[in-house]
Amino acid sequence: xxxxxxxxxxxxxxxxxxxxxxxxxxxxxxxxxxxxxxxxxxxxxxxxxxxxxxxxxxxxxxxxxxxxxxxxxxxxxxxxxxxxxxxxxxxxxxxxxxxxxxxxxxxxxxxxxxxxxxxxxxxxxxxxxxxxxxxxxxxxxxxxxxxxxxxxxxxxxxxxxxxxxxxxxxxxxxxxxxxxxxxxxxxxxxxxxxxxxxxxxxxxxxxxxxxxxxxxxxxxxxxxxxxxxxxxxxxxxxxxxxxxxxxxxxxxxxxxxxxxxx
Numbered sequence: 001x002x003x004x005x006x007x008x009x010x011x012x013x014x015x016x017x018x019x020x021x022x023x024x025x026x027x028x029x030x031x032x033x034x035x036x037x038x039x040x041x042x043x044x045x046x047x048x049x050x051x052x053x054x055x056x057x058x059x060x061x062x063x064x065x066x067x068x069x070x071x072x073x074x075x076x077x078x079x080x081x082x083x084x085x086x087x088x089x090x091x092x093x094x095x096x097x098x099x100x101x102x103x104x105x106x107x108x109x110x111x112x113x114x115x116x117x118x119x120x121x122x123x124x125x126x127x128x129x130x131x132x133x134x135x136x137x138x139x140x141x142x143x144x145x146x147x148x149x150x151x152x153x154x155x156x157x158x159x160x161x162x163x164x165x166x167x168x169x170x171x172x173x174x175x176x177x178x179x180x181x182x183x184x185x186x187x188x189x190x191x192x193x194x195x196x197x198x199x200x201x202x203x204x205x206x207x208x209x210x211x212x213x214x215x216x217x218x219x220x221x222x223x224x225x226x227x228x229x230x231x232x233x234x235x236x237x238x239x240x241x242x243x244x245x246x247x248x249x250x251x252x253x254x255x256x257x258x259x260x261x262x
Contacts, residue, residue, distance in 0.1 A: 002028075002061045007038055008254070011161040013221040016119040022062060022257045023111070023163045025237050029054040034248040039239070040068075041105060041253030064101040064259040069093060071105065073130040075143040092125035092144045101259035107239040108231050110204050110223070111163035111256030112141065114150070117219075118157070121149050122258045127208055129173065133180035141211050155216035162223035163256045164238055167230025168193070168203035175200075181207060186214070205229065 004010060008024040015021070029038030030053045035046040040058065042051045059066050068086040069078065078090035082099035093102045102124035104111045109128035115121065123144055125131075131140040144150060150158070168191075178192045178200050188210045191203040205223040212220055223229040231238040244251035 002057055004061050007058060007061060011113060011163075011222060011258075013159055013161045014117075015115050015159055016117070018261045019115045019119045019122055020062075020064075020259050020261055021113055021161065022058075022255075024058065024254045024256075026239060026252070026254075028057065030057075031252065034244060034250065035252040038254070039252030040255050041107070044250045044252060046250075046252065058255065058257075062101055062257055062259065064098055064261070066103045066255075066257065067093065067100050068103050068105065068255075069126070071126045073126075073128050075131060075134055075138070075140045077140075077143050077147045079147070091127075091131050091140050092123065092147075094121060094123040094144070094147060094150065095258075095260060096121045096149060098260045098262045101257050104256045105253040106163070106165065106231075106256065107241040107251045107253050108166040110165035110208055112208060113161045113163070113256055113258045114144070115159050115258065116149075116153055116157055117159055119260060121153075122260055123150060124256060124258050127204070129177050129180070129202070129204065129207070132204070132207055132211060133177075137184045139211065141208065142215065145215050145217075156219070158217050158219065160212055160217060160220045160222075162205050162208060162220065164223060164229045164231050164234075164254075165204050166232050166240065166242060167227060168201055168206065168225050169227065170230055170232040170242070171202045171204055173200055173202045174198060177202060 007028040011021040076090040080100035112125040239252040
């Protein structure tokens with residue numbers, strides 16, 4: 001019998017008991033190196049039989065049907081129900097019942113889990129810098145906030161958990177990334193540290209916190225920028241596209257899942 005603890009860890013936040021979460025790490029799967037062992041990505045060169053085996057193991061532990069999105073670093077939001085299937089093109093999703101588990105795959109980007117304080121709904125988002133920045137200050141988090149039923153929920157009734165991602169000591173970006181965030185009002189310039197001309201170290205989780213606070217959402221838990229949350233610097237625990245791809249050609253994918261139990 002598999003359990004959630006076999007594959008990762010759960011969010012530490014004050015969500016009601018019928019809101020369940022799991023952040024997978026590298027443990028518990030069947031994939032061979034360099035995808036060892038719990039790779040959930042079916043587009044990274046791993047044997048499909050291994051990927052499907054890993055997904056089946058995860059499905060057995062979660063229970064609620066997993067819905068894997070086709071993530072494109074965009075802002076589209078999918079409302080999930082009993083008829084939803086994997087492959088829907090979106091970078092965020094919402095569920096209002098136990099018929100589907102919101103599932104976000106990552107390997108450096110930031111997974112964002114949300115729920116109503118009374119567990120009326122759950123949601124998840126894939127927040128790389130492109131999706132987080134969006135256009136003219138409207139990114140994936142804003143799109144999620146503006147989608148029903150979140151658009152009818154008071155900000156103080158929203159809980160957020162930020163998962164592991166590339167940390168502020170490892171996420172080197174160019175001027176175009178800083179400009180995407182810092183041309184706005186109340187620009188978060190302190191979340192970019194200069195490295196050399198044209199290059200900056202960016203705090204991805206910090207940028208997500210900043211954007212959430214701009215939306216009035218302040219109950220935010222999880223990733224605080226500490227090195228323990230950094231996917232790049234924790235190779236035993238986490239997959240990292242930026243770390244692994246230059247030498248191995250690819251990297252596996254982890255999943256952040258959130259679902260409701262009946």
